[in-house]
Amino acid sequence: MFDKSNDIELKDFLLIRDLIEARSGIRVRDSRKDYLGYRVRERMSATGIVDFEEYYFFLKYSSGDAGEFQLLMNLVTVQETCFYRNTDQLRSFQDIILRGIVDRKKAEGSNHIKVWSAASSTGEEALTLAMIINETLDFPNAWRVEILGTDISTRAVDLCRKGIYPKERFDNLPKDKLAKYFDVVEGGYRAKRILSDMISFEHFNLIKDIDSVRVPRLKNMDVIFCRNVFIYFPQETQQAIASKFLELLVPEGHLLLGNAESVDIRKVPFIMTFLPGGMIYQKV
Ligand SMILES: C[S@@+](CC[C@H](N)C(=O)[O-])C[C@H]1O[C@@H](n2cnc3c(N)ncnc32)[C@H](O)[C@@H]1O
DSSP: OOOGGGOOOHHHHHHHHHHHHHHHOOOOOGGGHHHHHHHHHHHHHHHTOOOHHHHHHHHHTOOSTTSHHHHHHHHHSOOOOOTTOSHHHHHHIIIIIIHHHHHHHHHHTOOEEEEEETTOTTTHHHHHHHHHHHHHOSSGGGSEEEEEEEESOHHHHHHHHHOEEOGGGGTTSOHHHHHHHEEEETTEEEEOHHHHTTEEEEEOOTTTSOOTTTOGGGSSEEEEEEOSOGGGSOHHHHHHHHHHHHHHEEEEEEEEEOTTOOOOTTTSOOEEEEETTEEEEEOO
8 A cells, every 4th residue: 555645636647647558558557546656756756846747747748768757667667577487488488489490590501599588677588588598509609699688667678787686586597507607796696698698688668669670680580578568558559569579570480478468360460379388479
């Protein structure tokens, strides 16, 4: 429960909720009204603005990574993640999808694999994928693996780039992997170059920035992981982003979503297959 003094009037909540949805796709549920009010009050006191209307216009006309909208987004987005999240799905990725990609690439005479962690939060998903890929390839050094990790939260992307994780974040990770892939540093553990050399992290808004003309490196993705973010978007936004993913994947490329998420394949023509750990979507 939040302090009553943080209450936000319904009309003010609706204004900010709609602005957040228009710019980020995130639909803040009515049940989160008090939470949003609390965060808005926090930002109002940080900016010294006492009048709600003044704050709303300040928010609406702000831009850039240091702008007010971004700072509010850094507070309202949910960064919950962990290493090896949904291990069954990752096993399917490793045993079926990745091994298939490796065979196909070898047949094509290519050594290039591109994977996108499209809502990478604080980076654990991208690092997990780097470990899995490294374990799967017979001769990892002979491959050019590019993992792109992106997120709307600049705070999360800064943490990814710093790359230091406290010990408790590794509860899911077997001890041998921790020793093999991470160095002990002040404040926790940091990925060794064998992982970090594969990954780059960027600030990216799935609503605004998903345009391969403006961002050519998004093209020709072999696999896109977009897990546990569609749940925050309304259905039509989910379908619009899934259509973009379809364009950005190579033929036979795969899309993996979170367990509670799906694509309506009547609207976005992926082939859907059920594997242990959940549905996978393939471009034909
Ligand atoms: C719950 S985390 C999921 C992290 C990771 N994919 C996983 O499954 O463990 C959701 C992430 O989506 C990000 N996000 C929300 N809206 C976004 C948008 N429009 N563009 C990019 N990232 C977004 C949030 O900042 C947050 O880090």
